[in-house]
Amino acid sequence: MYDVAIVGAGPVGLFLACELGLAGRSVLVLEREPESRSRWKEAPLGMRGLSAASVEAFYRRGMLRPLLTASGVDDAPGTHSDTDEPSPPRSVGHFAGMMLDPADVDVTALPFRMPSPAPEGLMTNLAAVETVLAERAVRLGVEIRRGVPVSAVTQDDDGVVAQAGEHAYPARWLVGCDGGRSTVRGLTGFDFVGTEPRFTGYAVLAAIADPEKLRPGFNATPTGMYLRTPAREYIGMMDFDGGAFDRSKPLTREHLQTVLRRVSGTDVTLEEVHRASSFTDRAMQTTTYRQGRVLLAGDAAHIHSPLGGQGLNLGIGDAMNLGWKLAATVHGHAPDGLLDTYTRERRPIGASVLDWSRAQVAAMGPDPHARAVRGVMRDLIGTRDGTTYVFRRTSGTYNRYDLGSEHPLVGRDAPDLRLEDGTRLADLMRDGRGVALDLGTGRSLHGPATGWASRIRYAAGPAGNPLGLGAVLVRPDGTVAWAADGDPDHTEFEEAADRWFGTADSGERA
Missing domain, CATH: 3.30.70.2450 (Alpha-Beta Plaits)
Incomplete structure (x- = not known):
């Protein structure tokens, strides 16, 4: 029996497989198409834009350089990794067909971001993305079977069985990453609700x-x-x-x-x-992303028009959020309710993207009302504040999960903090563990952090840190789970680590 079976070998399914493989889980990917190559995945019809958050995900797992190469990009444009000065993005895209000027993005109004070797966006194609992810998945021991259309899914308290013809594939968990017409979603009875198309x-x-x-x-x-x-x-x-x-x-x-x-x-x-x-532009979303031992990610959980190019990015965000939580659940050290936070955190993000798509459709129609809305929006996004707002909405790095903390950084994507020796936060995240950064004396978290040594990587030392942080705990998906300004409180740190990584072995605590 596999730990996890994933139905769908597109970018979302493959990214999730890589996350689970990185955590040492046994993973089977079932793909209905017999061949991975397709002219539909190549440029120009296969062209896709990766947002800042998606590029960060590849960067944090050491896959940015292979992705740039596969995409035909010689370098990461707009990168200023050796300076503490923020730089504007190279591209912002459009809203309802109205192009925006990236030079109008006010980088001083973008809090909690620091310069990084990862560009603020990348044009690529599906073939390049899938090639990089598939090669990485295989290196991590993931088994990919193609030409296997799933026809039935059954589950009980102990596991799930995916049936494909005469073959049965048992697993402890199953994730449907099989697109907008998801077979898994239909077979397992997820409610799929939303709005019907206008075009x-x-x-x-x-x-x-x-x-x-x-x-x-x-x-x-x-x-x-x-x-x-x-x-x-x-x-x-x-x-x-x-x-x-x-x-x-x-x-x-x-x-x-x-x-x-x-x-x-x-x-x-x-x-x-x-x-x-x-x-x-049909915009639909499941009411939950989990039914028992079956979960959904990517277009299987939400569909919308391709306006703004956020579909792929939304799915990669799902995979990044789900991967470490499902791996911890399989391993047995996940705290109670950890897997339930997947729906609680990701569904509001999906709903927001669906509304963003609907807003663009409302402004693109040929009727007088749409033309009036388009005129107002053209004036607004022609301003510096308007362009900055669009970038914040579409980059993905400014989403915030409600993790119950008043600290402004908690629940957000972590800035790429750089220690004095040149080590960056992303360098510490390549193995898929969480990271505890002690940015003060280098002694404050050393004892407590050892209790989660298999789940949290510890690093200490001064950093180029204009945010004034004393310590920060980062989840494997790059989300800040806890942060302290100045000297950290040991008890608060331990409570946050217990909440997200499970109770540490008391024998290992200092």
Whole structure:
């Protein structure tokens, strides 16, 4: 019996597998597709933007450099790892098709961030992400089986069985990471609620006879919106038809040309369609991310339109949050209720992203109300405060979990603190353990921290620390679990460590 079976070998399933493998758990990944390679995962249709939080996740696990290489990026643009001065991001993206200038991000208004070797965002593609993660998973002992479509899931108090044809795959826990049309979600009875679509969207790679008829960039029209990228053969379209197009039908050149002409208001001609896919802005979320021994992550737990490119990032955040908690539960040292915090922490983040997507759709429509909203939003995001607000909402690093502490850093993504010897917080997190940093005398936490030696890495010494911290406890997912300004209180530290890492062996405590 495996410790954990994961259904779905996309980025979310593979990232979760890496987290569990790093913790020494036995992991089986079941993927319905027989081959990992697909032209849909390559540029341009497979292009994806990783947010600051997602890049941090790769950085903290030592996978940033392989990801940059696989993505064709020679260096991490915007990196200033040897300075304490913050720098603006290289890209902020758009809101409802209105592009933002990264130079307008006010970095002084972004608290709790410090310069890091990880860039504040990265353009990559699904093929690169999956290649890096799959190679890492295999090195960690994860077993990946492809061409295995799961047809049934049964569970009891002792474990879960995933059935695929005549083969049964037993595990102690099962996680569905199998996308927006999740088989696991349907088989196990998760409630999936939300809002129905307002548009049908299309991503098209085609030869265009007269590309000069289409303006570059996002273009809102009286009948919809279209996007023409610098790669002239790539076109995005949003047809506000209430999601009426039957997406089970093939996407013919004639249909796509009809939609493009209607949405663009031109008589543009598509000579040949190389590849095309459709999507909607249907926004749905499960009411819980756990049913017994079955959990969901990524699009299996929440779907929304691809506007703003937050779907992949949301899923990576799920995997990072769930991985260490599930590993601790399997190992047997998890404190009571630890696994329940997965839904409690991640579901509000998912709901926020769904609302962000809905807000963009509301501003992109062709009706007068949408045009009025778009005008107001254009004025707002044209300001420095507005651009900074959008970056905070989309970067992922400014999410905050409610961990019951008044300290402003607790529940947030940890800054990449750097000790005097050059060691960074991320360097200490590569093995997947939590980190206790004693930034004062170097003696305050030494005794108590040894009680969790297998679960918490301890480091001490002065640091480049403009935040004035005396000590900080960081969970394996990079979230600050406890922090102290000035000299830390031993009792408070031990209570926080017990809460998140389980009671330490009293014989090991100093």
